[in-house]
Amino acid sequence: MSTPHNAAEAGKIAKTVLMPGDPLRAKFIAETYLENPVCFNTVRNMFGYTGTYKGKEVSVMGGGMGIPSIGIYSYELYQFYGVENIIRIGSAGGYSDDLKLGDLVIGMGASTNSNFAHQYHLPGTFAPIADFDLLRKAVDTAEKLNVPVKVGNILSSDTFYDDDQDAKLTWKKMGVLAVEMEAAGLYMNAARLGKKALCMLTISDHLFTGEELSAEERQVGFRNMMEVALELA
Known part of the structure; x- marks a missing residue:
């Protein structure tokens, strides 16, 4: 079996997939945490x-940047490879005043400025949400590992360089904790296909204070997130 974007053979992908945006981070996770990792895909260097x-058994695969990218990879994993759970692990920019650099944020819901849901022809506005079982297990695991965690609404934005400079303040007023670029598409694919999804994020910078993690601090923070996610497999 293969798809236009995945060369894996049938049975070579686990039921649970961890999905960072960066394929090189997928490679790092496999080589650092997994026993006997086997590469199943190199198409477009999306390892x-x-x-x-x-x-x-657990798999890890890059998902790329933005909803169109993760929309493709997650759909193919769910629909063609029998994957049941996808856990996105990525970085995010903080909005909330309560967030500190390095904090773990779990997206209970994912607001978005994307038009991804238009394809479903829904008679209203769809609210993309995480799977509750994965969410509850992630929170419990983080607490056991003494990893600070915040749970709430995040924003999946289509624009990294937003021409509307007031947008982040407007989202912040609505209680949105942080911004990233993929979770809403992942959550919608999971909902449509009857699967499970969760988005876990490390705060790498704060959009109101201007603070940001150093390269070394990112490594430590991302390790915390990776270890929580691996426990969910």
């Missing part, structure tokens, strides 16, 4: 690996 973590 994917399957191995075991504490005896459980």
